[in-house]
Amino acid sequence: MLDVGIKEVTFGNNVTVINPCNIYGCEIGDNTFVGPFVEIQKDVSIGKNCKVQSHSFICELVTIGNDCFIGHGVMFINDLFSEGGPARGDKTKWRSTLIGNNVSIGSNATILPVSICDNVVIGAGAVVTKDIIQSGIYIGNPAKQRKKI
Numbered sequence: 001m002l003d004v005g006i007k008e009v010t011f012g013n014n015v016t017v018i019n020p021c022n023i024y025g026c027e028i029g030d031n032t033f034v035g036p037f038v039e040i041q042k043d044v045s046i047g048k049n050c051k052v053q054s055h056s057f058i059c060e061l062v063t064i065g066n067d068c069f070i071g072h073g074v075m076f077i078n079d080l081f082s083e084g085g086p087a088r089g090d091k092t093k094w095r096s097t098l099i100g101n102n103v104s105i106g107s108n109a110t111i112l113p114v115s116i117c118d119n120v121v122i123g124a125g126a127v128v129t130k131d132i133i134q135s136g137i138y139i140g141n142p143a144k145q146r147k148k149i
Contacts, residue, residue: 012048029066047101061096061113071107071124078113106140109143119149 001117006023012030017023018029021034028034032046035054040046044058047054047066052058056074064070078094087093095113105117106124116122116132123139123146132138137147 001075018054031119035072036113060091061094062099064099065096065101065103065118067102071105071109073108074105075108075110077110080113121149 007039008025008027010027011037014031017034017108018036022039026040026044028046029048032050037055038052038079040058041060043060044062046064050068052070053068053072055072057071059076061078082093097113098115100116102118104118107123108125109122110127112129114128114131119135120132121137126139126143127141129142136145136149139146
């Protein structure tokens with residue numbers, strides 16, 4: 001059985017983590033909250049004043065800006081199965097995700113390897129398959145802009 005928990009994490013000031021969690025090899029900024037049953041993998045960076053709700057999965061190569069909200073059950077993806085199946089440990093096939101500042105991602109959204117600019121709301125259950133370069137509210141599968149903000 002593997003030993004799980006919190007290992008090799010760089011925490012800012014006033015970070016709250018509710019166990020059980022599996023968090024390792026990442027950075028979490030000041031005043032950030034991480035709910036239970038969350039996995040945050042190595043080489044992830046989460047900014048200041050963020051909230052990550054329960055049951056979310058933040059895979060390697062994800063960067064999240066400041067003042068962000070990650071709803072319950074949000075899944076980040078770094079392997080696009082570019083050759084018809086999983087990369088099977090070949091990290092050169094993985095892609096990174098960049099989330100700007102003041103981004104809110106609704107529950108059960110799926111975020112593929114993309115860049116999302118500042119001041120964006122992603123609706124619950126949305127699937128983000130392409131870069132978002134304009135502030136606004138995005139919903140659906142694939143996620144499309146519903147309203148400018």
